[in-house]
Every structure is written in structure tokens, then in C-alpha cells.
Amino acid sequence: MSEGADLFSAEQWAWYRDVELNSDSTDCTRGLLDEILNTLMTVGWENKLVFGVHLSMEEALVNAVKHGNKYNPAKKVHVRVGISSNLFRAEIADEGDGFDPNKLPDPTDPDYLDKPNGRGVMLMRNFMSKVEYNPKGNAVFMEKVR
Amino acid sequence: MADYQHIVLNEVADITVVHFLDSRIIEDLAIQQLGAELFSLVEVDGRKKLVLNFSTVNFMSSSALSKLINLHKKVVAAGGSMKLCNISPDIREIFTITNLNRLFDIRKEEADAIAAF
Incomplete structure (x- = not known):
């Protein structure tokens, strides 16, 4: 995701944040999430897209805090978010070892259906226009075009 | 009856209808408590017929799906069954995308779910 900087600087965002979040609890992500949701609604995004x-x-944030940084308070989650009236972009990077998103089991496989975990990335891919991971697998780039 | 922080129960004959007090079911401390309360319905109280009414829930993530899948396993293992109802269109899409609409018995209204036992 070396092109990530260009992707964020090239746009005229109505709202932009570049922040570091703590990893001791997923509650650390709440303030940023609320800001994002409020901004999307302010610039006119429909409720279904905001959802x-x-x-x-x-x-993505839970994955970074829980699976990436493993709630380690010494580690940070680095987040960049840009919002305009027709585009949402976010990059979430943790300080963990990363993972291979291509090796995740297919949660819709009948044999996997009653397994409790492994659906987050699938949901991201369905609700976003684009989801890409860096080669190490500890940073995700997401984009939604309105 | 136990003192629940995240659910409210109504009983219709031998069926337990569960309403949620939280409008968002996400990964945080509360979801662990919610899971424990739901599991206790089966493991402690021995309830075998559950209806989960999502009318108050407007957002949930895959963490909630994990709890529901584990609850479903416990109910089935106890020889019971559970139904889900009053799910908003947005949340319904989560079940459809993940194919969990095939694992769970999802009904439109609470009365439909109760009648389905």
C-alpha cells in the first residue's frame, strides 16, 4: 500500500483524520467511529451506505486491536480516513504480525457454517467498493464510492 | 430469575422471547456479558425454546454473529431450537451475505416465530 499516501493526499476531503488509537480495548475506537458516522450523515450519505x-x-478496527495488536497497550492502531460527499477512504494499520487474507476459510461453506468466527473480512468485502491488504497483512485499505 | 443487564425476557407458554436492551451489539465488554446472559438461558435455566426479537437492534457486527452461532449450538445440543425475528433490512443483509440465514430460522414477526414452534 505504498501508494496509500497519494490516495489520501490527492483528494479534497470534506473531512480527514490521521490518528493513532490505543489497543488495550476496542472501546478505544468508539470516538473515531462516532465522528466518522456523524460526518457521513452531515455530508449527505444515505443511511444504508453509512451502515x-x-x-x-x-x-477492521476490531481486527487490528484484537487479532493484530492482541490488546497490547504498547502497540498502536494507525488510522487515516478521508470523507467527501461521494467517496470514503480508510487505511487501518496495526503493529502485529499480519495475516494472509487469501487463506481465510470461506465462511459460507456448508461445513464452516456453524463455526463462530471468520466473517469480518467477508462482510468488509461485501459492503465496501474496494478492500486491499498490504503484503504483510497488517494494514487494510478500504474504499466506498457513493 | 437472574438479574439481566442486556436482555429482557417474556414467556409465552414454554417459549422464551428475548428482547435486547442494547441498540448496538458490537465487540466490547458488553458483548461478553450479553453472551453469558444468553448462554445462561440454556445452560442454567434449561430453556429449550428461544425467540430472539431484534426489534431494538439497529447495528451488529460479526462479533454478535459469533455469540448467536454459539448460542444456537447450545440450544440444539440441549434438544431445543431458536428462532430470530424482527430483524432490520440492514442486519438481515449480514445474515444473507454470510449464508447464516440458512443456519438460523429467521421469521418476520415475533408472532410468526412463536407460531413456528
Whole structure:
């Protein structure tokens, strides 16, 4: 995701944040999430699209805090978010070892259906226009075009 | 009866109808408590017929799906069954995308769910 900086600087955002979040609890993400949701609604995004962005950000941030940084208070989650009236972009990077998103089991496989975990990335891919991971697998880039 | 922080129960004959007090079911401390309360319905109280009414819930993430899948396993293992109802269109889409609409018995209204036992 080396092109990430260009993706964020090239746009004229109505709202932009570049923040570091603590990792000791997923509650650390609430303030940023509320700001994002309020901004999307302020610039006119429809409720259905706001729901999808909310869900995708929730999944990505929980993955970063829980699975990436493993609630380690010494580690940070680095988040960049840009919002305009027709585009949402976010990059969420943790300080963990990363994972291979291509090796996740298919949660819709009948044999997997009653397994409790592994659906977050699938939901992100469905609700976002684009979801990409860096080669290490510890940073995700997401985009939603309105 | 136990003192619940996240659910309210109504009983219709031998069916337990569960309403949620939280409008968002997400990964935080509360979801662990919610899970424990739901599991206790089966493991402590021995309830075997559950209806989960989502009318108050406007947002949930995959963390909530995990709790529901585990609850479903416990109910089935106890020889019971559970139904879901009053799910908003946005949340319904989560069940559809993940194919969990095939695992769970989802009904439109609470009366439909109760009648389905």
C-alpha cells in the first residue's frame, strides 16, 4: 500500500483524520467511529451506505486491536480516513504480525457454517467498493464510492 | 430469575422471547456479558425454546454473529431450537451475505416465530 499516501493526499476531503488509537480495548475506537458516522450523515450519505461503512470500519478496527495488536497497550492502531460527499477512504494499520487474507476459510461453506468466527473480512468485502491488504497483512485499505 | 443487564425476557407458554436492551451489539465488554446472559438461558435455566426479537437492534457486527452461532449450538445440543425475528433490512443483509440465514430460522414477526414452534 505504498501508494496509500497519494490516495489520501490527492483528494479534497470534506473531512480527514490521521490518528493513532490505543489497543488495550476496542472501546478505544468508539470516538473515531462516532465522528466518522456523524460526518457521513452531515455530508449527505444515505443511511444504508453509512451502515456499510460503519460495519466495515468496526470489523477492521476490531481486527487490528484484537487479532493484530492482541490488546497490547504498547502497540498502536494507525488510522487515516478521508470523507467527501461521494467517496470514503480508510487505511487501518496495526503493529502485529499480519495475516494472509487469501487463506481465510470461506465462511459460507456448508461445513464452516456453524463455526463462530471468520466473517469480518467477508462482510468488509461485501459492503465496501474496494478492500486491499498490504503484503504483510497488517494494514487494510478500504474504499466506498457513493 | 437472574438479574439481566442486556436482555429482557417474556414467556409465552414454554417459549422464551428475548428482547435486547442494547441498540448496538458490537465487540466490547458488553458483548461478553450479553453472551453469558444468553448462554445462561440454556445452560442454567434449561430453556429449550428461544425467540430472539431484534426489534431494538439497529447495528451488529460479526462479533454478535459469533455469540448467536454459539448460542444456537447450545440450544440444539440441549434438544431445543431458536428462532430470530424482527430483524432490520440492514442486519438481515449480514445474515444473507454470510449464508447464516440458512443456519438460523429467521421469521418476520415475533408472532410468526412463536407460531413456528
